[in-house]
Amino acid sequence: MKTFAPREDLIREGDKPHVVNLVLEGWAQRYKQLPNGRRQILSFFIPGDLCDANVFILKEMDHSVSAVTKLTIAEISRTDFEAMMESSPRISQALWWKELVTVAVQREWTTSLGQRTAYERIAHLMCEMFIRLRTIGMTADNCCEFPLTQTEIADAAGLTPVHVNRTLQQLRNDGLIDLDHKRLTIHDFGGLMKAAMFNPTYLHLEREGAHLDGVD
Amino acid sequence: MKTFAPREDLIREGDKPHVVNLVLEGWAQRYKQLPNGRRQILSFFIPGDLCDANVFILKEMDHSVSAVTKLTIAEISRTDFEAMMESSPRISQALWWKELVTVAVQREWTTSLGQRTAYERIAHLMCEMFIRLRTIGMTADNCCEFPLTQTEIADAAGLTPVHVNRTLQQLRNDGLIDLDHKRLTIHDFGGLMKAAMFNPTYLHLEREGAHLDGVD
DNA sequence: CGAAGGATTGATTAGTCTCAACGCAAGTGG
DNA sequence: CCACTTGCGTTGAGACTAATCAATCCTTCG
Numbered sequence: 001m002k003t004f005a006p007r008e009d010l011i012r013e014g015d016k017p018h019v020v021n022l023v024l025e026g027w028a029q030r031y032k033q034l035p036n037g038r039r040q041i042l043s044f045f046i047p048g049d050l051c052d053a054n055v056f057i058l059k060e061m062d063h064s065v066s067a068v069t070k071l072t073i074a075e076i077s078r079t080d081f082e083a084m085m086e087s088s089p090r091i092s093q094a095l096w097w098k099e100l101v102t103v104a105v106q107r108e109w110t111t112s113l114g115q116r117t118a119y120e121r122i123a124h125l126m127c128e129m130f131i132r133l134r135t136i137g138m139t140a141d142n143c144c145e146f147p148l149t150q151t152e153i154a155d156a157a158g159l160t161p162v163h164v165n166r167t168l169q170q171l172r173n174d175g176l177i178d179l180d181h182k183r184l185t186i187h188d189f190g191g192l193m194k195a196a197m198f199n200p201t202y203l204h205l206e207r208e209g210a211h212l213d214g215v216d
Numbered sequence: 217m218k219t220f221a222p223r224e225d226l227i228r229e230g231d232k233p234h235v236v237n238l239v240l241e242g243w244a245q246r247y248k249q250l251p252n253g254r255r256q257i258l259s260f261f262i263p264g265d266l267c268d269a270n271v272f273i274l275k276e277m278d279h280s281v282s283a284v285t286k287l288t289i290a291e292i293s294r295t296d297f298e299a300m301m302e303s304s305p306r307i308s309q310a311l312w313w314k315e316l317v318t319v320a321v322q323r324e325w326t327t328s329l330g331q332r333t334a335y336e337r338i339a340h341l342m343c344e345m346f347i348r349l350r351t352i353g354m355t356a357d358n359c360c361e362f363p364l365t366q367t368e369i370a371d372a373a374g375l376t377p378v379h380v381n382r383t384l385q386q387l388r389n390d391g392l393i394d395l396d397h398k399r400l401t402i403h404d405f406g407g408l409m410k411a412a413m414f415n416p417t418y419l420h421l422e423r424e425g426a427h428l429d430g431v432d
Numbered sequence: 433c434g435a436a437g438g439a440t441t442g443a444t445t446a447g448t449c450t451c452a453a454c455g456c457a458a459g460t461g462g
Numbered sequence: 463c464c465a466c467t468t469g470c471g472t473t474g475a476g477a478c479t480a481a482t483c484a485a486t487c488c489t490t491c492g
Contacts, residue, residue: 030323032323032324032327034327034331034332034413035413036413038331039331040326040327040330040331042323042326042327052316054312054316055316057309057312057313057316058313058316058420059420059422060417060420062320062323062324062417062418062420063323086305089302093273096270096273097273097274099315099319100268100270100271100273100274102319103315103318103319103322104274104278106319106322106323106326107246107248107258107278107279107322108248108278109326110256110258110322110325110326110329111248111250111256111258113326113329113330113374114256114329114371114373114374115250115254115255115256115374116250117447117448118447118448149469149470149471150470150471150472151469151470155330156330157330158329158330158331159448159449160448160449160450161470161471162448162449162450162451162471162472162473163447163448163449165471165472165473166448166472166473168471169472197250197251197252201229201276201278202278204274204275204276204278206275206276333479333480334479334480365437365438365439366438366439366440367437367438375480375481376480376481376482377438377439378439378440378441378480378481378482378483379479379480379481381439381440381441382440382441382480383480384439385440
């Protein structure tokens with residue numbers, strides 16, 4: 001068990017991976033930095049997420065991971081991880097499932113960046129994070145923590161912070177959300193999903209309970 | 217073994233997955249269609265690629281797959297696939313490796329769409345496909361097949377066909393490439409990589425124990 | 433030979449970026 | 463406890479990349 005301060009790096013591009021990280025508390029983010037200095041945030045991790053199942057198969061990390069908030073993680077060694085995988089087919093299947101969902105989410109982000117407008121992208125990110133947080137019981141009614149700065153939203157959505165700011169104002173004016181002091185309130189989830197063209201299929205929630213699919 | 221005509225669908229979003237597809241000959245593409253009609257191409261498959269390892273763990277496909285060219289594939293049943301996985305740790309590790317590379321590629325596409333310009337995105341796509349084709353021996357000198365229409369390049373790069381056309385002209389005028397009759401020639405690979413900010417690390421061409429596979 | 437899909441070109445517009453400044457709030461050191 | 467610093471959010475003006483709309487040309491192929 002290990003803790004990190006907000007914005008501290010856990011893993012840097014180029015590192016030789018040697019453990020699997022399991023998030024226990026807080027948010028983390030995966031990102032890539034380009035030679036021209038621009039940064040793309042590739043995914044967010046919340047409690048229960050594995051940073052990279054089985055990474056030690058790879059020679060070198062192709063991305064970095066940093067804490068968003070104060071962060072607590074468990075490090076799982078290669079031997080422990082492999083023992084887990086072999087201990088039962090059900091566990092190894094669950095790990096495969098986690099990995100398949102991770103790719104599915106990455107594909108959806110690709111789709112967002114390629115086809116959605118700024119407004120739609122931000123709405124989509126909010127839908128995704130809200131649902132993911134809800135499945136781990138970290139929402140209260142229509143509220144959740146949303147500890148990202150506008151610059152981080154920008155780097156995740158492929159936009160500039162200035163444009164994120166203006167777009168958030170639109171989302172607020174349209175009565176869809178409120179975002180203040182790192183706290184997100186969704187006033188009209190149906191409307192937000194519609195605006196984002198959000199379809200939760202890609203999160204493959206079925207096995208965790210259909211009751212969570214009921215929206216608002 | 218099965219064949220498909222160019223542009224024919226192998227798998228449709230919403231299908232219940234029941235086999236793993238292995239590409240034997242030709243190119244295929246994974247894509248997603250949004251309610252507003254826009255399409256994002258998410259990845260290309262070339263010979264040797266698995267369309268989706270272990271997909272049958274999921275209840276429902278969240279994307280579609282179609283042939284780009286005339287296509288030949290092998291269908292691997294769930295039982296056969298699982299038998300393969302259990303037959304040896306080296307095989308199951310190789311399959312994990314394939315999957316990890318798939319996610320890594322997806323992350324790089326996310327980065328392209330979020331942070332690279334039109335010019336850089338197209339250059340990057342060409343670098344990636346050229347290297348992947350080279351590792352399976354499907355390049356000759358600095359040439360390879362590149363069977364995409366400009367509309368397909370556009371849907372992969374998050375651009376319009378018109379803009380792809382103009383950008384290709386720039387790439388040609390800059391002396392980096394030629395693309396004609398579905399045949400790509402790279403005149404200056406170093407320059408193309410530089411323009412694309414292309415770093416092949418994410419393809420993880422080296423992996424632990426790869427030399428034991430007789431692959432490569 | 434005609435049809436159809438793909439590539440190309442031109443003119444205009446929209447969405448987002450860039451640059452620059454300013455405000456506010458929280459944390460820090462004196 | 464106050465002044466200073468710093469990071470984050472907000473606003474405005476102008477520039478630019480890429481989208482849109484629309485027409486034309488070129489290939490390929492039945």
